[in-house]
Amino acid sequence: MKRLAELRRELGIATAALSSRAALPADELFADSNPTSIEELSVPSLNKVIEYIELNDKKKITVQGFYDREPEAKELAWARSLALIEWMTANSSINLEDIKAAGPAPIVKPTAKVNATEIGKTEYVNRIELLLE
DSSP states (O other), X not given: OHHHHHHHHHHTOEEOSSOEEEEEEHHHHBOSSSTTSXXXXXXXXXXXXXXXXXXXXXXXXXXXXXXXXXXXXXXXXXXXXXXXXXXXXHTSSOOGGGEEEEEEEEOOSOEEOTTOSSTTOEEOOOEEEEEEO
């Protein structure tokens, strides 16, 4: 249980009685050269997400991509969700039957911009959310 709490804190996973939610920055998970291929530098973090899922008692996972207002972003969000599911099942003991993909959705609330030079500067950040139930 201690390790589960450490991972939850480190990964910023929100928990409730019946579910947990992890939000992963999609643009950092995938390679610039191939936007639907997992970036090698993100593998250690993804392995921690896998460890959290495997230690957790919530085994049903919903993967959903959230996209910005760029052209073709919806299609990219969908492709990335499927690529992440494929990677997760290939690199863990998670059964494909326990994972489902939800259709991509537009980002409705901007987040604070990282390293902003102005206070209150926001941006839309593509992300993939994992909902564990």
